[in-house]
Amino acid sequence: MPTAPINEDSHLYLIDASAYIFRAFHALPPLSRASDGLPVGAVAGFCNMLWKLLEELKGDDRPTHFACIFDKGSYTFRNDLYPDYKANRDEPPEDLRPQFPLVREASIAFACHALELEGYEADDLIATYARQAEAKGARVTIVSSDKDLMQLVTDKITMLDTMKNKTLGRDEVFEKFGVGPEKVVDVQSLAGDSTDNVPGAPGIGVKTAAQLLDEYGTVEELLARAEEIKQPKRRQTLIDHADQVRISKKLVQLDENVPVEVPVEDLAVCDPDPKTLIDFLEKMEFRTITRRVRETFEADGVIEETTAGDIGFDREAYTCIRDFKTLEDWIARAYEAGVIGVDCETNSLDCQTCDLVGVSIAIAPNEAAYIPLGHIDPDHSGGDDMFDAAPPRQVRKEDALAALKPLLEDPAVLKVGQNFKYDLTVFHRNGIEVAPVDDTMLISFALHAGMHGHGMDELSERYFSHTPIPFKEVCGSGQKQITFDRVPLDKATEYAAEDADVTLRLWTYLKPYLHKEKVTTVYETLDRPLIPVLADMERHGIKVDRDFLSRLSADFQQRMAGYEDAAYKAAGTEFNMGSPKQLGDILFGEMGLPGGKKTKSGAWSTDASQLETLAAEGHELPQIILDWRTLSKLRSTYTEALQDAINPNTKRVHTSYSMAGAQTGRLSSTDPNLQNIPIRTEEGRKIREAFIAEDGNVIISADYSQIELRLLAHIANIDALKTAFNEGLDIHAMTASEMFDTPIEGMDPMVRRRAKAINFGIIYGISAFGLANQLGIDRGEASDYIKAYFQKFPGIRKYMDETKEFAKDNLYVQTAFGRKLHLKDMNSKNGAMRAFSERQAINAPIQGSAADIIKRAMIEMPGALAAKKLDAKMLLQVHDELVFECPEDQAEDTIAVIRRVMQKAPLPALDLSVPLDVDANAAKTWAEAH
Known part of the structure; x- marks a missing residue:
C-alpha cells in the first residue's frame, strides 16, 4: 500500500x-x-x-x-x-x-x-x-x-x-x-x-x-x-x-x-482493486452493495462490463404484445434464447377452474413481454361503467395459444417457472403440454430447505435486493379487489413481465449452485420429475359423496349439541363452547380446578394439553370440551368444507400439493388438506368413507408399513431391528421382548403398546414427559423405559449423538439420497429453539428419506402402470400412503405393479439392508381400502 x-x-x-x-x-x-x-x-x-x-x-x-x-x-x-x-x-x-x-x-x-x-x-x-x-x-x-x-x-x-x-x-x-x-x-x-x-x-x-x-x-x-x-x-x-x-x-x-x-x-488512502472487492462481496453474496460498487466503478471508468445478473430492473423496458406480428417476433427470439422464463396470469388462484388471462415470457434481463389474452377493458381508467366497455385490442386467444404451443412444447427450449406446477395445469387445460421445465422454487428448496422461504418475492429480495410489484398494488385488496382480467394493460405488463424476468434471473443465479452444493441429483431425480406427476394427480382429483358428507355433518352437529348440554350441566351454567376465555373462567375461576395457567393476555389457558391433563385426573367438563372440539374441527374442516371443495365441473375434489412446504421434503396438501384426516379415530375413518370410486372402479390404498422404523434400522445400523424386519417379525413385540425380557408368545397387549410408543416416539425425540402422557404413566417410569430402550439398542443412541454433532458442526443434516435439511438454530443460545432443532436433526434424515422414497415411487408409477396397459390413476399421496383409482377388473394386476414399484423405489441409489413392506388393498371407499 x-x-x-x-x-x-x-x-x-x-x-x-x-x-x-x-x-x-x-x-x-x-x-x-x-x-x-x-x-x-x-x-x-x-x-x-x-x-x-x-x-x-x-x-x-x-x-x-x-x-x-x-x-x-x-x-x-x-x-x-x-x-x-x-x-x-x-x-x-x-x-x-x-x-x-x-x-x-x-x-x-x-x-x-x-x-x-x-x-x-x-x-x-x-x-x-x-x-x-x-x-x-x-x-x-x-x-x-x-x-x-x-x-x-x-x-x-x-x-x-x-x-x-x-x-x-x-x-x-x-x-x-x-x-x-x-x-x-x-x-x-x-x-x-x-x-x-x-x-x-x-x-x-x-x-x-x-x-x-x-x-x-x-x-x-x-x-x-x-x-x-x-x-x-x-x-x-x-x-x-x-x-x-x-x-x-x-x-x-x-x-x-x-x-x-x-x-x-x-x-495513506488508495482505491480498492475492483476485482478483489467485487469478488469478496460476491463471495459474501451481498447483492445490493455489489451492484452499487460495480455501478460506481463503471461510472468512474474503472471497469467496463456488467454481467447480466447485476443489471437493474427496468419495468419500462417490458413489452406488451398486442398484435400477432410482434408475438411471432418474440417467439423467434425465445427459440434463439433456448431458455425462457414463463408465467401465467389468471382470474383465480384455483388452477382447475380459472381462466387464462395472459402469458408472460422473458428471454434475458429486462427483455420480457406480456401477452394479454382475456383482459376486459384494461385501458379504461376505472369507474362504474368500466365493466361495460369494449375489450382492448389484444391477440385473439386461440391464435396466440396456437402460436405459443410449439414453443412451449419444444424439447429444445427450456421453460423456467416459479411454482410451475400451477402453470402446467393452466396450460394443460388450454391444450398445451409444457416441457421441459425448471422450477426456481424447487431449485431454491433443494439448495436451502429450512434456511428461508422459497417464494419469488422473497428470493428476489434476497438475491437481487429487488422488491417485485405486489399483487395488491395492481388488483387491490379486500372488497375492492379486482380480478387480473380487469387490470389496465400498462400495469398488467409491468407486473406480469417482471415475474417472468425475476424468475429467469433466479434460474440463472441459482441453477449453478446445485452442482456446487452437490444437490443436483436431488433436484433432477426427485423434485423436477415430480412436477408433472403431481400436476396429473391434482387434475384427476378424487370423487367425494356429497350426500354422505351432508349426513355425517348433521350427525356431528347433533352429537355436538349433546356435548353442549352435558357441558352446561357439568358447569352449572350455559356458556359459549367456542370461547376459551369463558371456558377458562369457568374451569379455573368458578370451578377452581387445579393447574390453571394464564397466557400473556391474562386469560386462562385452555389448550388441548391443559384439558387433557385435567381429563386424565378425572374431571368431567374438560373431557366433554375435548370431545366437542374434536367433532367441531372435523365438521368445519372436512364434512362441511369438503362439500364446498367439490369441483362443479368434475364433481371431484382436487387438492393441491406443496412441494416446498415441509423442511424434510414431505409433500403437504392444501385447498383442501387431505393429509390430516384422522385415521385412528372412528370419526376420521367415517370421513374417509366419503371418498369413493366411480361406478365400475375401485379405490386402492398402498401404504408403506413402518417405513421410518425400517429406515432407522438401516441408517443407524441396528442389527436387532434389521433381523426382525428381515425375518418378518412383529417389530413392536420384538422390541418389547428385548426391553422387558418377555416372551413374544402370549405377550400382554399393553406391553407391546408401550414398546410401539417408544419405537415411534424415539424417531421424533420423545421425552419422558411426552411418553408418560401418551401411555398414562408417571414420568419416572417413562424415563426408565427410554433408558432401557437405549441400553438394548445402543446403536440408536450413537446415531442420535453423531447426527446432532454433525448438525452442530455443519448446520444441516442429509437424507439417504443427499437432500440437505438446514437447521440454523442448532447452536442457538435459546434452549428451546436449540432443543427443537436437535429433535429435527434426529428425525429429518429418517422422515426425509421416507419422503424421498415415496417420491421416487410416484415418479416411476405412471410409466410402470402404462407399460402393463393398466388404466389406474394415482390420486392422492398421504405421507407414506398412495391412493389410486382403477377399473375393478384390473385391481389385482394394478396392486402387483404398485407393490413392485414402491418396494424397489430406493434402488439403485439406496440398497436398503431391510425390506420395504407395502400394504395394499382395493375397495369401493378409501376407508375400506386402507
Missing part, C-alpha cells in the same frame, strides 16, 4: 472496527449467506458503512489516510493491572464469532489497513495514531461512538457515529459527561464502568463525578482532599476506595504510546 507524509493538510480516518462489529450485530437483523447459512449480518453492516463512508468522502474532505482498528484478543496489559477487568463480559455470540475474520478480510478488500496488536485494545492503537497525526497538524476523525474514546477529542480530533450520522466534538462530550474531554478519564475513574468491570467509587455516578471535579479540579486533588467533602457518605466512600479509583484511572486511560507496527504515514 502507498505511503504519504502527515501534515496540516492531512485527514486521518480511524475506524473502531471491533466496536462497530458488535454494534452492527445487535442493531441489524440477522442475515445468513444464502448458499451455506454462514452468518454475515455484521459483515454486511460493516461493508455498507465502509462503502458509504468512502463514497461520501470523495469530495474536498476526502481522507488522506485511513485504517480499520481491531482488538487482537481479550487479554491486554490492563488484565495485569486488574485481573477482573472485563471479566464479566460474555463470550461473543455463536453467530458473531465466524464474522470477525470476515470483517478483517472486508477491510483488506476495501484497500484499508486492518490493524491490531497483541496486548493492546483497539482503543489504544486509535489513541496512538490519533495523537501522532494531531502532533503533525493533521485532522483526525475516529469513526465510533464509544465513550472511552471521547477522552481523545480535541479541536483536531473528532468522532463520527455513522449509525446516527452524528459528529461528536467537545460540546457533545460535555453533554455526555458534564466535563470537557480532558477530564473524561477522571469522571470514568470515579464513576467506574460496569460493562468493562471498572470498579470506580461505589455510589458515585457520572453527574456526581462531574460536580466533584468541577470543585476540586482533578481526581488526584479530589482524593488528596477527600476529608474536606461535606457529605459524610460520599466522603467516606472516596477515602475507603481511593486505591480503587486510582486503579480505575489506569484502566480507563488510553495508552497513547503503543509501539505500533505500521507507521501512520503508511496509512
Whole structure:
C-alpha cells in the first residue's frame, strides 16, 4: 500500500472496527449467506458503512489516510493491572464469532489497513495514531461512538457515529459527561464502568463525578482532599476506595504510546482493486452493495462490463404484445434464447377452474413481454361503467395459444417457472403440454430447505435486493379487489413481465449452485420429475359423496349439541363452547380446578394439553370440551368444507400439493388438506368413507408399513431391528421382548403398546414427559423405559449423538439420497429453539428419506402402470400412503405393479439392508381400502 507524509493538510480516518462489529450485530437483523447459512449480518453492516463512508468522502474532505482498528484478543496489559477487568463480559455470540475474520478480510478488500496488536485494545492503537497525526497538524476523525474514546477529542480530533450520522466534538462530550474531554478519564475513574468491570467509587455516578471535579479540579486533588467533602457518605466512600479509583484511572486511560507496527504515514488512502472487492462481496453474496460498487466503478471508468445478473430492473423496458406480428417476433427470439422464463396470469388462484388471462415470457434481463389474452377493458381508467366497455385490442386467444404451443412444447427450449406446477395445469387445460421445465422454487428448496422461504418475492429480495410489484398494488385488496382480467394493460405488463424476468434471473443465479452444493441429483431425480406427476394427480382429483358428507355433518352437529348440554350441566351454567376465555373462567375461576395457567393476555389457558391433563385426573367438563372440539374441527374442516371443495365441473375434489412446504421434503396438501384426516379415530375413518370410486372402479390404498422404523434400522445400523424386519417379525413385540425380557408368545397387549410408543416416539425425540402422557404413566417410569430402550439398542443412541454433532458442526443434516435439511438454530443460545432443532436433526434424515422414497415411487408409477396397459390413476399421496383409482377388473394386476414399484423405489441409489413392506388393498371407499 502507498505511503504519504502527515501534515496540516492531512485527514486521518480511524475506524473502531471491533466496536462497530458488535454494534452492527445487535442493531441489524440477522442475515445468513444464502448458499451455506454462514452468518454475515455484521459483515454486511460493516461493508455498507465502509462503502458509504468512502463514497461520501470523495469530495474536498476526502481522507488522506485511513485504517480499520481491531482488538487482537481479550487479554491486554490492563488484565495485569486488574485481573477482573472485563471479566464479566460474555463470550461473543455463536453467530458473531465466524464474522470477525470476515470483517478483517472486508477491510483488506476495501484497500484499508486492518490493524491490531497483541496486548493492546483497539482503543489504544486509535489513541496512538490519533495523537501522532494531531502532533503533525493533521485532522483526525475516529469513526465510533464509544465513550472511552471521547477522552481523545480535541479541536483536531473528532468522532463520527455513522449509525446516527452524528459528529461528536467537545460540546457533545460535555453533554455526555458534564466535563470537557480532558477530564473524561477522571469522571470514568470515579464513576467506574460496569460493562468493562471498572470498579470506580461505589455510589458515585457520572453527574456526581462531574460536580466533584468541577470543585476540586482533578481526581488526584479530589482524593488528596477527600476529608474536606461535606457529605459524610460520599466522603467516606472516596477515602475507603481511593486505591480503587486510582486503579480505575489506569484502566480507563488510553495508552497513547503503543509501539505500533505500521507507521501512520503508511496509512495513506488508495482505491480498492475492483476485482478483489467485487469478488469478496460476491463471495459474501451481498447483492445490493455489489451492484452499487460495480455501478460506481463503471461510472468512474474503472471497469467496463456488467454481467447480466447485476443489471437493474427496468419495468419500462417490458413489452406488451398486442398484435400477432410482434408475438411471432418474440417467439423467434425465445427459440434463439433456448431458455425462457414463463408465467401465467389468471382470474383465480384455483388452477382447475380459472381462466387464462395472459402469458408472460422473458428471454434475458429486462427483455420480457406480456401477452394479454382475456383482459376486459384494461385501458379504461376505472369507474362504474368500466365493466361495460369494449375489450382492448389484444391477440385473439386461440391464435396466440396456437402460436405459443410449439414453443412451449419444444424439447429444445427450456421453460423456467416459479411454482410451475400451477402453470402446467393452466396450460394443460388450454391444450398445451409444457416441457421441459425448471422450477426456481424447487431449485431454491433443494439448495436451502429450512434456511428461508422459497417464494419469488422473497428470493428476489434476497438475491437481487429487488422488491417485485405486489399483487395488491395492481388488483387491490379486500372488497375492492379486482380480478387480473380487469387490470389496465400498462400495469398488467409491468407486473406480469417482471415475474417472468425475476424468475429467469433466479434460474440463472441459482441453477449453478446445485452442482456446487452437490444437490443436483436431488433436484433432477426427485423434485423436477415430480412436477408433472403431481400436476396429473391434482387434475384427476378424487370423487367425494356429497350426500354422505351432508349426513355425517348433521350427525356431528347433533352429537355436538349433546356435548353442549352435558357441558352446561357439568358447569352449572350455559356458556359459549367456542370461547376459551369463558371456558377458562369457568374451569379455573368458578370451578377452581387445579393447574390453571394464564397466557400473556391474562386469560386462562385452555389448550388441548391443559384439558387433557385435567381429563386424565378425572374431571368431567374438560373431557366433554375435548370431545366437542374434536367433532367441531372435523365438521368445519372436512364434512362441511369438503362439500364446498367439490369441483362443479368434475364433481371431484382436487387438492393441491406443496412441494416446498415441509423442511424434510414431505409433500403437504392444501385447498383442501387431505393429509390430516384422522385415521385412528372412528370419526376420521367415517370421513374417509366419503371418498369413493366411480361406478365400475375401485379405490386402492398402498401404504408403506413402518417405513421410518425400517429406515432407522438401516441408517443407524441396528442389527436387532434389521433381523426382525428381515425375518418378518412383529417389530413392536420384538422390541418389547428385548426391553422387558418377555416372551413374544402370549405377550400382554399393553406391553407391546408401550414398546410401539417408544419405537415411534424415539424417531421424533420423545421425552419422558411426552411418553408418560401418551401411555398414562408417571414420568419416572417413562424415563426408565427410554433408558432401557437405549441400553438394548445402543446403536440408536450413537446415531442420535453423531447426527446432532454433525448438525452442530455443519448446520444441516442429509437424507439417504443427499437432500440437505438446514437447521440454523442448532447452536442457538435459546434452549428451546436449540432443543427443537436437535429433535429435527434426529428425525429429518429418517422422515426425509421416507419422503424421498415415496417420491421416487410416484415418479416411476405412471410409466410402470402404462407399460402393463393398466388404466389406474394415482390420486392422492398421504405421507407414506398412495391412493389410486382403477377399473375393478384390473385391481389385482394394478396392486402387483404398485407393490413392485414402491418396494424397489430406493434402488439403485439406496440398497436398503431391510425390506420395504407395502400394504395394499382395493375397495369401493378409501376407508375400506386402507
